[in-house]
Amino acid sequence: MFWKRQKQPEDARGSNGLYQHGNAELIQLHRVVKTFDTAAGKFNALRDVDLRVDASEFLAVIGKSGSGKSTLINMIAGIDRPTSGEVFVGNTAVHKLNEGQMAVWRGKNLGIVFQFFQLLPTLTLVENVMLPMDFCNVHKSDERPKYAMRLLEQMEMADHAHKLPSAISGGQQQRVAIARALANDPPILLADEPTGNLDSKTADSVFELFEDLVKQGKTILMVTHDHDLAKRVTRAVQIVDGEVIEKGLADAFPTLTSEQLVAFTRRVDPEHYAPGAIILQRGAPVEHFHIVVRGRVEIVIAQSDGAEKVVATYARGNYFGEVELLRGGTSIATARAASDAPVEVLRLDRATFAQMMEQAPELQAHIARIAQERVTENVAAQKGGA
Ligand SMILES: Nc1ncnc2c1ncn2[C@@H]1O[C@H](COP(=O)(O)OP(=O)(O)O)[C@@H](O)[C@H]1O
Ligand SMILES: [Mg+2]
Numbered sequence: 421m422f423w424k425r426q427k428q429p430e431d432a433r434g435s436n437g438l439y440q441h442g443n444a445e446l447i448q449l450h451r452v453v454k455t456f457d458t459a460a461g462k463f464n465a466l467r468d469v470d471l472r473v474d475a476s477e478f479l480a481v482i483g484k485s486g487s488g489k490s491t492l493i494n495m496i497a498g499i500d501r502p503t504s505g506e507v508f509v510g511n512t513a514v515h516k517l518n519e520g521q522m523a524v525w526r527g528k529n530l531g532i533v534f535q536f537f538q539l540l541p542t543l544t545l546v547e548n549v550m551l552p553m554d555f556c557n558v559h560k561s562d563e564r565p566k567y568a569m570r571l572l573e574q575m576e577m578a579d580h581a582h583k584l585p586s587a588i589s590g591g592q593q594q595r596v597a598i599a600r601a602l603a604n605d606p607p608i609l610l611a612d613e614p615t616g617n618l619d620s621k622t623a624d625s626v627f628e629l630f631e632d633l634v635k636q637g638k639t640i641l642m643v644t645h646d647h648d649l650a651k652r653v654t655r656a657v658q659i660v661d662g663e664v665i666e667k668g669l670a671d672a673f674p675t676l677t678s679e680q681l682v683a684f685t686r687r688v689d690p691e692h693y694a695p696g697a698i699i700l701q702r703g704a705p706v707e708h709f710h711i712v713v714r715g716r717v718e719i720v721i722a723q724s725d726g727a728e729k730v731v732a733t734y735a736r737g738n739y740f741g742e743v744e745l746l747r748g749g750t751s752i753a754t755a756r757a758a759s760d761a762p763v764e765v766l767r768l769d770r771a772t773f774a775q776m777m778e779q780a781p782e783l784q785a786h787i788a789r790i791a792q793e794r795v796t797e798n799v800a801a802q803k804g805g806a
Pocket of ligand 2 (some may be wrong): 490
């Protein structure tokens, strides 16, 4: 599971500013532009998109119709190519693969699920699941039926294995489409509105399947219109007119303009912590502003009698580190992931935090006020132990 993963050294980028590969960042888009030629002229569907997705993340991609979500997924899937920029998946430069290499690479590394399930109508369900196996040679041919049945079992569809797609419901067809996407046991699943054509109960069960797959170590990118589902994933990004905004940043700071959000999104560093892990040690230098996007963060102080005390618990949308960044000095408290669940935070470095404060005076005033309150509370809590 993702919180067991080793963190990579801070700066995974080379001196040329390009990414080095083979690190925890499984998917990387670097300055991706996609321009379509239309009757009305050139249209930029993606504008200079940077995106990093770590292994075992469950990333939701949200945004209005026509904002560029499918185009983004297609860049990663190699279904379409960027006009400029780079797409890396693991160590593979996807944008450089030729058609033949692309098909083989995709078959082994990606499972793709669409809104309309796209099962072949003349093949039985188990035959549909075996189809990608025959193409990729990952499983020995005599083992394919057994493996396909196992995937159908996992999707609770084994009883229907020998039916045709037309004999089952839409939700069931989507389960089979997911089984097919998993045929070659790919590390990554790309899903473009997989629940868009399902009722909410069925959508929920498909979503739960995805959650299970993430727990098993898969990395999933899911385009969705469903904001409730988007809240349950590791992280969400929003596409706005071909640009990417980190949803956790937008939710925490709704007064920032979309240009500001796009600019600061480029500087955001998502970090994952295991349950109970220390995020910031009391007394350590503070170099980052942290925004919680998932899980709960406990703020712990040592009282004057030495006992530790949880003085606050922060959840989605709360932030910390601002006291030290505004006032200087080392961390006034320890921040650690609560013991019940992993934590996801967005970090902004000191310079970016300073820029944000400078560009958004109202936000600066708000954050300064919170910092003041927290300092006062901390002093009171520390005395409380005597
Ligand atoms: N092949 C294409 N030719 C021209 N325009 C396209 C093409 N594909 C997508 N677009 C345009 O790019 C924009 C983004 O499309 P898309 O990524 O499909 O949006 P979304 O998935 O967010 O609804 C839309 O305005 C769409 O019309
Ligand atoms: Mg789309």
